[in-house]
Amino acid sequence: xxxDLQYKLLQGIYNAExxxxxxxxxxxxxxxxxxxxxxxxxxxxxxxxxxCKALAQIYPVCQRLVGEHFFDAMVTKYIAKTPSHSPDxxxxxxxxxxxxxxxxxxxxxxxxxxxxxxxxxxxRAFYGADSGKPDYQALANIPERQRDTIVFELFPTVTLLVxxxxxxxxxxxxxxxxxxxxxxxxxxxxxxLVVWRDGYDMxxxxxxxxxxxxxxxxxxxxPLNEIISYVxxxxxxxxxxxxxxxxxxxxxxxxxxxxKK
Amino acid sequence: MLDTRHSRRDAAPxxxxxxxxxxxxxxxxxPVVLGDRPDIPWFEALIDNYMGDGGLPxxxxxxxxNDYPVTFHGVGMSIGSSDPLNMDYLKRLxxxxxxxxxxxxxxxxxxxxxEGDYLHDLLPLPYIEEATRHVIERIQQVQDFxxxxxxxxxxxxxxxxxxxxxxxxxxxxxxxxxxxxxILLDINNVHVSASNHNFDANDFLKGILVDRVKEFHLAGYxxxxxxxxxxxxxxxxxxxxxxxxxxxxxxxxxxxxxxxxNNLPTFEILxxxxxxxxxxxxxxxxxxx
Numbered sequence: 001x002x003x004d005l006q007y008k009l010l011q012g013i014y015n016a017e018x019x020x021x022x023x024x025x026x027x028x029x030x031x032x033x034x035x036x037x038x039x040x041x042x043x044x045x046x047x048x049x050x051x052c053k054a055l056a057q058i059y060p061v062c063q064r065l066v067g068e069h070f071f072d073a074m075v076t077k078y079i080a081k082t083p084s085h086s087p088d089x090x091x092x093x094x095x096x097x098x099x100x101x102x103x104x105x106x107x108x109x110x111x112x113x114x115x116x117x118x119x120x121x122x123x124r125a126f127y128g129a130d131s132g133k134p135d136y137q138a139l140a141n142i143p144e145r146q147r148d149t150i151v152f153e154l155f156p157t158v159t160l161l162v163x164x165x166x167x168x169x170x171x172x173x174x175x176x177x178x179x180x181x182x183x184x185x186x187x188x189x190x191x192x193l194v195v196w197r198d199g200y201d202m203x204x205x206x207x208x209x210x211x212x213x214x215x216x217x218x219x220x221x222x223p224l225n226e227i228i229s230y231v232x233x234x235x236x237x238x239x240x241x242x243x244x245x246x247x248x249x250x251x252x253x254x255x256x257x258x259x260k261k
Numbered sequence: 262m263l264d265t266r267h268s269r270r271d272a273a274p275x276x277x278x279x280x281x282x283x284x285x286x287x288x289x290x291x292p293v294v295l296g297d298r299p300d301i302p303w304f305e306a307l308i309d310n311y312m313g314d315g316g317l318p319x320x321x322x323x324x325x326x327n328d329y330p331v332t333f334h335g336v337g338m339s340i341g342s343s344d345p346l347n348m349d350y351l352k353r354l355x356x357x358x359x360x361x362x363x364x365x366x367x368x369x370x371x372x373x374x375x376e377g378d379y380l381h382d383l384l385p386l387p388y389i390e391e392a393t394r395h396v397i398e399r400i401q402q403v404q405d406f407x408x409x410x411x412x413x414x415x416x417x418x419x420x421x422x423x424x425x426x427x428x429x430x431x432x433x434x435x436x437x438x439x440x441x442x443x444i445l446l447d448i449n450n451v452h453v454s455a456s457n458h459n460f461d462a463n464d465f466l467k468g469i470l471v472d473r474v475k476e477f478h479l480a481g482y483x484x485x486x487x488x489x490x491x492x493x494x495x496x497x498x499x500x501x502x503x504x505x506x507x508x509x510x511x512x513x514x515x516x517x518x519x520x521x522x523n524n525l526p527t528f529e530i531l532x533x534x535x536x537x538x539x540x541x542x543x544x545x546x547x548x549x550x
Binding site for chain 1: 317375419
């Protein structure tokens with residue numbers, strides 16, 4: 001009886017029956033100032049309102065770019081299609097970017113899905129696992145003959161992003177404390193980005209394509225020799241003697257080890 | 262099965278670190294709380310906000326905990342759901358409990374999920390025998406797992422189920438007696454539900470055994486004309502203050518918390534609201550003595 005009631009309420013909230021009077025409303029006592037349908041509406045408004053608010057907190061720049069009204073209408077459609085599967089609301093909304101891509105009214109802002117990807121990466125990094133710093137002295141002490149086998153592990157909070165638009169600039173200009181020029185050239189060309197958290201400092205850097213490719217292979221935990229040959233094939237212009245130190249100095253490597261043969 | 266009446270907390274009784282009126286810890290107030298160390302006896306952490314893998318929120322909670330007693334208050338346990346208990350949630354909760362040793366662990370007598378879908382809202386249970394048995398068993402499982410007694414809170418509600426067989430307070434009292442948990446009595450929720458369902462809030466208070474109420478909550482509701490909505494977005498309303506005074510007379514100076522979520526005011530205003538509650542607590546406890 002309990003499961004039946006709860007399941008019917010769930011169906012009624014998402015209006016899975018497409019009915020004006022979902023079956024669940026038959027379970028509600030009549031009387032008082034509200035009809036059973038209105039009582040279910042109170043809960044639906046509260047549920048959708050709470051999830052809407054959670055998404056606005058995760059995606060504040062998206063909300064600012066389209067305005068509160070548009071954002072609410074857009075995410076309400078998203079929520080109706082996307083049940084939450086975790087008790088933690090911070091886990092909700094991972095695929096909003098994909099939804100925005102297919103959401104026709106958002107087409108005039110073609111960079112919006114990438115902004116959403118950036119905001120999700122930022123959000124996940126903020127709440128992501130803590131990790132220590134690597135021992136660079138130990139790295140320097142690895143014998144030459146073993147260097148090919150080094151596997152770097154990135155911070156668990158690292159997300160690598162690419163976009164056809166300067167999303168980092170759009171993001172920066174829409175922060176509350178932004179004080180700079182408000183000109184932006186949407187045709188300036190694509191960018192490669194890395195987002196992560198170093199200690200409690202949130203980081204977002206624009207990087208070159210060769211460094212991005214290298215970080216992506218590090219994230220996949222490939223050994224250094226594989227990374228070098230891949231990056232040199234894809235980016236013959238890359239200067240490896242400068243690239244590896246640059247990647248290390250970027251500060252998103254958590255640890256390293258030598259792969260056993 | 263471990264008998265929670267002889268759990269760790271009870272076996273070696275420590276003096277209750279909670280007294281007076283605390284406030285709910287909210288992210289925008291961290292700078293004031295950590296910077297000024299305001300004169301507040303304790304803070305309540307909305308523990309679901311600290312269940313990520315790491316980061317600044319948990320660090321900030323640790324900083325607060327270094328200086329104040331802290332209680333854990335959750336919304337994600339879904340104790341009344343017909344789904345199995347979410348063990349990942351309970352494991353995360355336990356690791357935070359072990360790390361921060363909260364003075365209370367509470368969640369709501371409600372359900373928030375079914376078939377693995379989370380609605381993130383406090384949905385009322387039908388007051389039926391089946392639900393009573395189900396919730397008692399689950400509270401015992403949770404208390405065994407945590408090695409601690411928990412508190413369950415009465416929720417605001419906007420509907421009654423036709424199948425309900427008893428009053429809300431009878432439902433609560435029955436569960437508390439059989440499961441060995443304590444009660445977090447939300448005074449605002451009693452008033453909101455009494456108004457929405459046209460019962461006497463005093464009947465509710467009288468229906469709850471005195472020695473099991475270990476915490477009060479106070480908050481502001483919004484009058485929607487057709488019903489009262491529990492928004493935690495306003496100061497505590499007069500009828501709730503009156504009911505709080507009646508509760509203090511019945512239950513004594515139970516540690517009390519001011520909850521404020523929507524339209525969050527400055528910390529000073531929140532602090533002033535806590536002082537209003539504290540004055541009532543002092544006046545009525547002296548009166549009782």
